[in-house]
Amino acid sequence: MDETTMLCLGPSLPNSECHYGGKRSRIEVDGDSVNISSATACPRGRSNSALQVLIREVTGVSMRSALQSSAASTCCRHHDGPLMFIHTFRRKKFDWVPVDHPIEFMDEVSARQWTDLIQSLLYDLPERPLHLFVVINPFGGRQKADSVWQDVVKPIFERANITSDAFRTGYRDHAVELLQQMPLEQFQGYSGIVAIGGDGLFQECLRGLLALRSRGGAWQRKAAAIRIAQVPAGSTDAVACTINGCRSAVTAALHVVLGDRAKLDVLEVRTQEGQCRYACSTASYGFIGDVLGASERLRWMGPARYDISGMMTFVNLRSYAVRLWYKSPVEPHPSRSVCCSDCPLCSEPTSNAFDAVDASISGVCVPRPSVAAVAKDSTVFTAATNSDGVSEDDRHPMVGTIDGGPQRGPLSEHQSSQCHRAFHMRGASGFGEQMISGSLRHHHDGLLIRKFEKEQEIRSHDCNPMSASDSWFGNVHLKDSVCVGEGEHWHCWEGEVSSLMIVVTPTRSDKSKHGIVPHAHLSDGRLHLVIVRRCTRWQFLRFLLSLAQGGVDESFSFVDVKEVVAWRCEELTPQGSVWNVDGELMRSQYMSARCHHGLINVFGRGPEL
Numbered sequence: 238m239d240e241t242t243m244l245c246l247g248p249s250l251p252n253s254e255c256h257y258g259g260k261r262s263r264i265e266v267d268g269d270s271v272n273i274s275s276a277t278a279c280p281r282g283r284s285n286s287a288l289q290v291l292i293r294e295v296t297g298v299s300m301r302s303a304l305q306s307s308a309a310s311t312c313c314r315h316h317d318g319p320l321m322f323i324h325t326f327r328r329k330k331f332d333w334v335p336v337d338h339p340i341e342f343m344d345e346v347s348a349r350q351w352t353d354l355i356q357s358l359l360y361d362l363p364e365r366p367l368h369l370f371v372v373i374n375p376f377g378g379r380q381k382a383d384s385v386w387q388d389v390v391k392p393i394f395e396r397a398n399i400t401s402d403a404f405r406t407g408y409r410d411h412a413v414e415l416l417q418q419m420p421l422e423q424f425q426g427y428s429g430i431v432a433i434g435g436d437g438l439f440q441e442c443l444r445g446l447l448a449l450r451s452r453g454g455a456w457q458r459k460a461a462a463i464r465i466a467q468v469p470a471g472s473t474d475a476v477a478c479t480i481n482g483c484r485s486a487v488t489a490a491l492h493v494v495l496g497d498r499a500k501l502d503v504l505e506v507r508t509q510e511g512q513c514r515y516a517c518s519t520a521s522y523g524f525i526g527d528v529l530g531a532s533e534r535l536r537w538m539g540p541a542r543y544d545i546s547g548m549m550t551f552v553n554l555r556s557y558a559v560r561l562w563y564k565s566p567v568e569p570h571p572s573r574s575v576c577c578s579d580c581p582l583c584s585e586p587t588s589n590a591f592d593a594v595d596a597s598i599s600g601v602c603v604p605r606p607s608v609a610a611v612a613k614d615s616t617v618f619t620a621a622t623n624s625d626g627v628s629e630d631d632r633h634p635m636v637g638t639i640d641g642g643p644q645r646g647p648l649s650e651h652q653s654s655q656c657h658r659a660f661h662m663r664g665a666s667g668f669g670e671q672m673i674s675g676s677l678r679h680h681h682d683g684l685l686i687r688k689f690e691k692e693q694e695i696r697s698h699d700c701n702p703m704s705a706s707d708s709w710f711g712n713v714h715l716k717d718s719v720c721v722g723e724g725e726h727w728h729c730w731e732g733e734v735s736s737l738m739i740v741v742t743p744t745r746s747d748k749s750k751h752g753i754v755p756h757a758h759l760s761d762g763r764l765h766l767v768i769v770r771r772c773t774r775w776q777f778l779r780f781l782l783s784l785a786q787g788g789v790d791e792s793f794s795f796v797d798v799k800e801v802v803a804w805r806c807e808e809l810t811p812q813g814s815v816w817n818v819d820g821e822l823m824r825s826q827y828m829s830a831r832c833h834h835g836l837i838n839v840f841g842r843g844p845e846l
């Protein structure tokens with residue numbers, strides 16, 4: 238036993254004699270682990286260690302007196318002594334399976350002292366939760382959330398000495414209300430929020446939490462620090478699958494008990510009409526939006542509704558004309574590493590997450606292209622700067638809100654011509670090449686090349702974001718923090734799509750084990766824009782199979798994947814598709830979205846690779 242541990246224990250150390258696995262043993266706490274070693278001599282060269290459990294992986298400790306123990310199973314018992322159980326887990330790839338190690342003591346006093354000692358070491362771990370707010374959606378998925386709570390999660394929390402207040406939702410948005418109506422004192426007493434249900438319930442908790450955060454002061458501080466967990470009991474459970482690498486309620490509960498903490502990027506999606514939703518997985522338009530739209534009418538079928546509506550939507554595969562603007566990050570990620578626990582990319586400090594969310598909750602805050610260079614022959618826009626190198630957004634920040642108020646006017650002719658010049662200079666220095674390689678790629682597919690040329694044609698006539706939808710752009714509040722900065726570029730793309738996806742985190746699920754974009758991260762401040770151009774059913778089937786097998790296949794000529802930080806979409810097809818924002822339907826001709834880098838904290842560590 239090292240000196241520090243000796244000091245903690247004080248002069249009277251509990252008797253370390255015990256029996257483990259039916260053998261006479263000794264128990265000790267050594268630094269960061271509990272060790273049990275055989276008291277009998279081992280053959281030379283063999284370790285006498287029988288068990289070593291890291292304190293940080295102990296999920297709880299409990300004791301059974303001799304009387305209780307004799308009523309229970311007597312396996313592994315040497316005499317009728319009291320038992321102490323060390324609760325921990327073993328790894329089965331990403332799934333964690335609870336394991337209990339029974340240790341038999343000579344007398345009740347020793348058993349009690351060792352139980353108290355290990356319990357006190359667990360209490361000293363600062364990230365361990367003490368008291369949780371649990372929300373259960375009894376109607377999510379196969380309607381098993383109640384039993385998941387009673388039979389799986391509650392016993393794990395009880396063994397870990399975690400207390401909880403559990404609430405069942407009675408209707409849609411009930412979780413948001415529960416959070417918003419909570420007194421501050423009660424809210425401050427919770428170490429975390431546990432949503433037992435699907436992605437929709439998680440999203441409700443997220444919305445409630447961000448609303449509390451927008452109140453400022455103590456509310457903001459607590460809401461920014463608190464962690465949320467999804468215990469999967471819905472139809473898709475992409476949030477839990479993405480964070481933990483598996484769809485297991487036990488594993489999710491164990492991550493809560495261990496007090497794991499990870500940051501998660503949040504996508505803020507807004508409609509022109511001011512409706513706002515937050516997503517941690519994916520916002521999709523076209524095929525996946527249509528699948529959700531159709532599946533809502535089949536909710537009585539449970540999770541099977543997605544397969545049925547998927548089939549129906551596939552048979553009637555449609556395409557939609559859209560105009561997209563997207564802002565690429567200043568520096569693209571150098572590698573395509575898969576996000577995992579202790580991911581270096583996700584541990585980078587998040588910038589201004591606090592300020593950003595304040596702005597977005599209190600008013601309507603949508604990123605918009607700065608005065609953009611207008612492409613006559615390419616899709617690329619770049620922030621135009623005047624002769625002082627000051628961007629238009631910096632000079633005349635938009636101050637209007639969705640409710641009206643002052644706005645910046647449209648581009649003057651002079652500004653417009655400046656934009657043209659700025660673009661042509663940029664185009665000459667490299668951006669044109671991007672397009673050339675794009676065109677070449679599409680030459681391989683005779684069918685697609687005609688489509689692509691048509692898109693070019695449309696673009697060359699009408700791709701100025703400031704003209705076609707000026708009223709939309711001019712009607713939103715712009716925060717300086719989301720203006721186009723040095724090195725950031727807005728791009729425009731216009732064409733017909735079978736599907737569009739904005740992927741925030743890898744978005745793993747049973748249907749896509751590796752995730753839609755396997756190299757996306759939990760908290761790198763990046764989004765992945767997946768454009769699936771209008772394609773045949775056969776091509777789309779290949780695309781869907783690629784999602785199931787290893788994530789979106791970028792080698793398909795009809796698929797483009799772009800790393801972005803903000804994005805907006807104008808629907809050009811009348812009565813187009815709907816947006817599926819983490820399982821919630823949204824419909825609007827104009828949508829815009831941006832990524833909040835590491836906005837929330839979750840119970841989790843990312844998959845252990």
Ligand SMILES: Nc1ncnc2c1ncn2[C@@H]1O[C@H](COP(=O)(O)OP(=O)(O)OP(=O)(O)O)[C@@H](O)[C@H]1O
Pocket residue numbers: 374375376377378379406407408409410411433434435436437438439441470471472473474475819820821
């Ligand atoms: N008591 C309730 N009655 C009806 N609807 C509810 C209730 N509680 C929550 N909801 C709503 O039900 C919707 C679906 O719930 P949830 O996400 O938990 O399950 P799911 O849709 O089956 O799973 P997933 O979102 O993972 O596909 C949510 O949008 C939520 O707002």
